[in-house]
Each structure stands twice: as C-alpha cells, then as structure tokens.
Amino acid sequence: MTSPLRLGISAKLFLAIFSTCMLVLITMHWGVRLSFEHGFVDYIKRGNEQRLAMLGDALADQYEQHGNWDFLRHNDRLIFTMLRSLEQNPDSSNQLPPHGWRTQFWVIDQQYKVLVGPRAPVPPEGSRRNITTSNGKIVGWVVGSPPERLTRSTDINFDHQQKRTSWLIVGLSTLLAALVTWLMSRGLLAPVKRLVAGTHHLAAGNFATRVEVGSHDELGQLAQDFNRLASSLEKNESMRRAFMADISHELRTPLAILRGELEAMQDGVRKLTPEAIGSLQSEVGVLSKLVDDLHQLSLSDEGALAYRKQATDLVQLLEITAGSFNERYRSHGLTLSLQMPDEAPFFGDPDRLMQLFTNLLENSLRYTDAPGQVMVRLWYDAPYWQMSFCDSAPGVDAEQQAQIFERFFRTEGSRNRASGGSGLGLAICKNIVDAHGGHIAAAHSDLGGLKITLQLRYVPQP
Template structure:
C-alpha cells in the first residue's frame, strides 16, 4: 500500500503539474492570438503571412503578460520598443512550441504542429486570417515548476509513510483481535485432522468468528459421535456374528469329538443357527447397501391394500403357529400410492414379523387369552396410514425413540431371547424414508407397542 501510494503520488503529481503548466501556456496562447488580431485589425492585414517576423517576435514576447484586448497599449509604442537580442537567441519554453501559419495552412515560423497539438484560428473582421499552432508540454522545464513538484513529492511521500505507520499502529490491535481466534481455529482443525475429535474451542465472541467457533465445535461433536457410532456399530456387528458362530463351532466340535451324536435334531439346531447367521448377514447387507446408495427403488403406482394382503398371507403361518389373534381393518378403496412394490412388501413383512416375535402367545393379565395383533389401514386424500398394534410386552417410553436404530434392542421382554438382530426396524425406516414417509412407535392400548407408518399418496 505504501509503495502504491508513493508511486501514485509521484505519477499523479507529475501529470497534474505538467497539465497545470500546459494550461497556463494555453492562456498565454489565447493572449497571443488576441494581440495578433488587434495588430492585424489596426494595420489592415488579412493574412498572417504578411506579418513581419520582428513584429511577430515582439507580439510573442508581449503575450507573456499583456493582452491588448484588455490592456490598451498604442501599437507604435509597443512595436518601437527595442527587442532584446538575447531573447532571439534563447526563446523561452512557450515560444519554442508556438508556430504561426497562414490561412492556407502554410508554416511561417516556429515548429511544425504535432498530431495532438492545438490549432487556434486567427480572425480579422470575422474572416479567417491565419492560425496559431501549439504543441503540448510533456515534461516540466522551468526551474520553479520542477522545484515545486519536487517539494510536493517530498511532502506526499513522507505523508504516505506517516499514514502507513499510523495505520499499522492502529491496525495491530485489530489484527490480533482477528488473528488470534483464527490461529486457534487452525490449530483445532489440525487436531481434528489428526483424529482428536474431542477438541473444542472456547466460544467467547458474538461475531462471524464466534459463529465459526460454534460451527467448529458442532463439527467436532458430530465427528466424535460418528466415530463412537462407528466403533459401536463394529462392536455390535462383531458380537452379533460371534454368537451364532460360537454356537456353530461348539456344536460341530461336540459332534466331531463324539460328545453329541449327529442326529436330525442336533443337525436341525445347527441349521437354525446357520439360517440365523444368514438372516443377520442379509440384513447387514441391506442396511449397508442403502447407506452407500446401492439400494435402488422402482417407483410405480401400486395398491398398498393388495401389498398388505400379500404380506399378511406370508406371515399367516407364523401367526397360527404361535397362536396369536389377528384383527384386520381395511378400507374400501385400493389406497394406491407411488412406491416400490417389493420394498413396501418387505417393510410390512418386517413389521409383522417383529410384532409376532415380540408378542407373548398368551396375555397373563387377561386370563390367559391369546396374544393379539391389530392391523389397520387408513386412507385419506393425501396419505395412507398403516397401524400395527400388539399386546404385551411393551418397552419403556425412553426406548421408543431408539427402536429404529441399528442393532438396538431393549433389555426387557422384547430382547435377544427372540433371536432378532435389531436390524428389521432400521430397514423399515430406510424404506419409509425412501418413499418420503414417516414411521413412529408408541405404547399401545393392548399393552405392547403401536407402530405407525404414514406414506404420501
């Protein structure tokens, strides 16, 4: 900034001074034109080529101070005055750049006019009688002008230096005010890049940098939570895979060592563990595939009512085998929505299987009546709503919001004793979200839970 200020001051000052002096010379040119016109009018001359060169020289010199249109001097007295010989030999800067031309444009005396020079018309009795040529200045030549420009340049240069120093003194506190938090944020980002997600910044500002500190802390908290979730996810998957593998390994080693016979019952137990492991891996694949965007949906107009009916037929055997009572409420219309038929059927089946698995066969608090599952489908002008309500057991209110998290299972009655991996409801939530819908869980009047799915038509 200091260099730019000094350079601009030098350039602008020089350019301004040259233009100022040039303008001063143009005023003298105007006086010279007026003096020539007065002389030619008095002498009855109508072409500048008839002007004597000695007269031209005297009028040129007199134009330095005299304008005959404003200050009358008898022409004879002006012309009879002896002209110093020294001025003829050493003309001043203005005289060396002025030329006299005839009305035909012929150069009489002086330098040829340049392309960007000025030309003033000389008129006598309103008729063109000749021309004056003037070449603009490019540099300062007078000692007084040069000294004035140098003095001004000196003042401007030291003024720029002083202003710069004062600006630095005033800006240092402001620079620290902004640079210190930026450095802290930079160090914090470096720690985040090294994996220290517990890093937090002290929020002590209310400006944009304070908002940046707040965003940094939010980012760090999100990364820390993501790391914890990832570690928990890996630990849960490892645990879920280890349990059936341990059972399989123990059973096979017992059969191999002859401790357990390879009977149909023992092989059936091994087969069930293999199927459990297969379902777990398949569920993990479905969840992960949806996360990476590999789970595609083919959207068409489908009847949600028909999909629900087919899903109920799929789980009908499981309901009868467990001895549960099913109650079904369907609307009159088809409840058509825009969705993927196979994914919607997978969603409904998962919900029904989850309800079957976590509903007691008999209700101890109702004289040993069979467990109950109520399925209700409701359609309105904008949404289709599916309610699946079951009887005891239920879950704690605090656990309801976590039911759709991956690998989450309560530690009470609806727990691992039913063999689920805790991924069924997570897959349900993914399918519902892909259809721009909502899914929620609440405690039901029957003593269990109520899952509600709302999808747009």
C-alpha cells in the same frame, strides 16, 4: 538445493492489501503534486496578469499627463515606485495575490522599443496588455514572461517545503497502512487458522475437535459446517465401533454353541443324533439369518437394493402379509386386526413394501406379551398414506424410541435370542421407507405397547 520460499496465506494477504494501499497512496501523492505544481503556476500567472493590467492603466494615465514616453526612458526607479504603489494600495475590485511579481516584465512603446525591462529579448508568447489612452489610442504594451516554472527563491523554498511535507505524509501513511494491514490480515485469518488447526486434528482422527464460531459471515457459516461435519464423523465413528462390537457379539454366541456342540460330539460326551444335528442346524440358521440381514442392511444403506417401483395397492399388500402371520399370531396368543379402506393406490416396489410390513409385524410378534393384540390402521391424509402398527404391552420408553431404528438395537437388556432377532429389522425398515420418500417414527401406543407410524407420499401417476 534449497527449496523456494513459500509464503503463507497471512503473508500473501498482507502483501496483497499493503501493495494495494501503497499503489493508491503513491498515485494520490503524485496526483496531488502535479495538481499543486500546475495550480501554483496558474496562481502566479493570474496574479501577474492582474498586475500587468493595473500597470498598463497606470502607465496610460502617466502617458496622458506627459504626452510621450520621455518620462519613463532611463527611469527604472519610477516604474518600481508605481509597482510598490499598486502593491500597497490595490484597487478594491482587483484583489492581488501576495508577494508581488514572480516573473520578468517589459514596457515597450508604439515602435516596439523597450522602455523598461531586462536585456533579454521580449518573449513573443508572453502575456501582453495594451497601454490605451482615454481616447482609445494604443501607445504601448506591458509584456510579462510566461510563468512556466518557479523562479523566485521564496516560491522554490515553498515548493520544496510542500514536497518534504508530502513525502513525510507518505511515509507516515505507509507505516499506518502496514499496521492496519497487519491487524486486518490477522483478524481476517484468525478463523481460517482455527479451521486449519481443526482440520489437522480431524485428519488425525480426533473427531471431538470443534472450532469457535466468532461471526455470522461466510467464515462463520464455514465454521458451523465444520462443527457439524466433525459431529457427524464422531457419531459415525461411535456407530462404527458399536457396529463392530455388536457384530462380534451376535456372531460369538452361535459360534460358541456350535463349537461346544462339536467338541462334545468329538469327545464322545454327546452322540451324533438327529436332535444334535437339528441343534447345530438351528445355530447355523441363526448365523445365516444374521448374514442375510447384514447383507440387506448394507445394500439398503448404499441404496443398492433393487427397487422396481410400479403401481400397486397398499391394502392388498397388507392383507397378503397379515394373512401369512395369522396362524403364528394365534399360536402366540395374539390378535391381529386391520382397519383399512377398500383400496390404497401407491407407486412403489411391492416386494420391498411387503418386506417392510413383514419386519414390522415380526417385531410386534416377538415383543408383545400374550394375551395381547396388534392393530394395523391405514388411512389417507393428503398427500400421504398414513399407517400405524400398534401393539399391546410391554411398552418402550422415550429413550428407547429414539434408538429403535438403529442397527443391532433391541429393547431387552439381556439381548435374549429367544425373544429378539438380530436387531436389524427396523433399521432395514427405515431404509426402505426413506427410499420411497416417506417417514417412519416410534411412539407410545394407546394399547400399552409400541406404535410405529409410517407416512408414504402418494403421487398419482398419469
């Protein structure tokens, strides 16, 4: 069984535009033909009426000269002589159409007897003009048959010529419409075809595909959106690959240590001592921390973290968080100082905000050389609460600042676990700030290290 013919969008657009052109063209053709035929007949009718009036005046003059109609009876030559005289010397006030009479006419007297005319009966609906003498007496009539259709061969030939010319124009216009429609459909669908081809490449996994933006209309905007989508997919694919590589790297080291320790104990090279068990527990702790961070990051990426927002005080949260770090900072040779107002009311989740502050202070603790200092400032710049976490050397270059909130990114090239964590803390921070409608950024610190700035929009609660 053969499948039905499926027309592409190019053929459909061509047929739609071409059908519309043909409908308009045929309608115009028949409209012009009807207008011409009726107008031509009206033109003949007006000419005949003028001739009837002039012939009636001429016959009235002849009747007054002769006193009766005897001069016209059985004298058709006289009437045609008068007609030729009227055609050759028309009155300047009565400009006659050319080519003479186009219908039959009759001259009848007072008793309705035909003086001049064909043997056919006088049509009652024909044009009738009185033959009136100078004293107002009606002595006869000139009657012309109604020009309902063309009768003269010259008029018929002229009408046929106009028909042929009209159909020739229709044929040429059809060819021109087909050509213009074909070019138009190709031009309009060229960007669509590029988008279709690009979509096929994108669906096949070629995220480097881009389409040409050739206009500034809706199709051009669609092409720009397609390119942005392809760029986002390409970036996400690159991040996914990097994410998988980073996870495998993060898991490989503690697993390798655990495997080595266990094999050493199994072979009797290392004894099962509390110190060995503690080493194993340390690596298990690293794995547990990595899994917890991954879980927290996945939840924050999906917006699935439970945010229980309520009225809270940022100053109180910062003081509690800083208090839990004071001893660790002193043991590392670092000084932690706070510059804050008396209170900072805010509507947010206090647990997630403390997690945010904890990650930032933990980051400064790991990456600040001793002796060093960390300064936390909080101030209000309507409508935002502004916060800065500044630490001393070492600093972070501009390229690293742009990547510092990406997952698994750590500034040290060796990825040394002694100083670095899982590389997920700042990524989680960014998600928490975004969930509170804020903004987080990294810059150079005046103290010589890194400066993390936060903007949290303050909306007073009723």
